[in-house]
Amino acid sequence: MKSVPKAPDQLPLISARERATGLKSLRQEAAHCKNCDLWRNATQTVFGVGSPKAKVMLVGEQPGDMEDRKGLPFVGPAGRILDEALVLAGIDRSEVYVTNAVKHFKWTPAERGKRRIHKKPRQSEIQACRPWLDAELAAVQPDVLVCLGATAAQAILGAKFRVTQSRGKWIESPLASRVLATVHPSSILRAQDDESRNTQMQAFIADLRVVADALKQSKKAA
Numbered sequence: 001m002k003s004v005p006k007a008p009d010q011l012p013l014i015s016a017r018e019r020a021t022g023l024k025s026l027r028q029e030a031a032h033c034k035n036c037d038l039w040r041n042a043t044q045t046v047f048g049v050g051s052p053k054a055k056v057m058l059v060g061e062q063p064g065d066m067e068d069r070k071g072l073p074f075v076g077p078a079g080r081i082l083d084e085a086l087v088l089a090g091i092d093r094s095e096v097y098v099t100n101a102v103k104h105f106k107w108t109p110a111e112r113g114k115r116r117i118h119k120k121p122r123q124s125e126i127q128a129c130r131p132w133l134d135a136e137l138a139a140v141q142p143d144v145l146v147c148l149g150a151t152a153a154q155a156i157l158g159a160k161f162r163v164t165q166s167r168g169k170w171i172e173s174p175l176a177s178r179v180l181a182t183v184h185p186s187s188i189l190r191a192q193d194d195e196s197r198n199t200q201m202q203a204f205i206a207d208l209r210v211v212a213d214a215l216k217q218s219k220k221a222a
Contacts, residue, residue: 019052022139026132030103036128038104038121043068048099048136055095055215057142057176058082059133060184061102061151065116068105073098074185081185082148085201089208095215097140101155102129126155137175143218144211145176149184157181168207178214182207 027047033039046063049072058074066076074082086093102125107116133155137145147153153161156179157171163181173179183204191197 019139019141023048023052023136026135026139030132033103033129033132035131036104036125038102038106038125041107042104044071045103046071046073046100046105047103047132048073048097050097050099050140051094052097052140054097054140054142055218056091056144056146056211057097057099057137057140058146058148059152059156060098060100060148062100062118062121063103063105064118064186065105065107068107068116073100077189078184078186081188081201081204085185085205085208088205090212091208091215097136097142099133099136101126101133101152103132104129120151123159126151130155142176144178144180144214145173146208146211147179147181149187152184153181168210170210178211180207180211 030045030047033045039045046067048057050057060074060078063073064076064078067073067079073079082098083093086096102121105116106119106121106125108119109115110117145156147156147163150163153163156175157173161181163183167182168180171179171181183200185204188197188200188204191200
């Protein structure tokens with residue numbers, strides 16, 4: 001992409017049809033992205049999905065192995081955790097747009113077997129993908145922006161941001177009316193035992209309920 005679109009608060013309101021058309025064009029353009037070298041080892045670009053009228057945008061780190069194969073974000077094990085948490089938090093999936101800070105799967109081969117192991121993206125790779133994320137924000141114009149995990153939060157809110165210190169709290173940002181950070185659902189999968197996994201899941205759901213409550217308040221005020 002040649003330029004970074006303006007933040008949503010600097011843009012005029014656009015219709016749902018214009019948003020859908022804009023996202024379709026962005027998805028087609030992103031399919032050929034070579035802004036960094038990650039495309040070389042990835043199966044395909046994994047762009048965001050969801051309603052162009054979505055009230056909430058969820059941003060993770062990058063696609064995983066399953067996402068890379070299917071070309072869709074959050075369709076693997078972490079995606080199942082996210083879907084379950086959204087239901088339990090009372091957030092309608094049709095009101096959510098999901099995407100990642102990085103659009104290509106960065107991986108390293110396992111020492112044994114054919115597994116592809118997730119590898120954290122470098123700052124330069126995150127920056128190379130930033131125009132796509134900004135374009136998605138400009139197209140969808142969500143009321144609430146949720147950062148899932150440290151990589152997404154620091155990419156959007158700055159390198160000094162710490163999810164452990166500010167999770168579940170509203171953060172001021174020009175990118176959306178309300179911005180919140182929480183853990184990435186993959187962290188719940190890495191819990192040491194069932195008890196720890198359940199505790200982390202409940203905390204994750206509690207963070208998403210903050211979002212659900214904000215959506216309810218917005219509907220009442222409308």
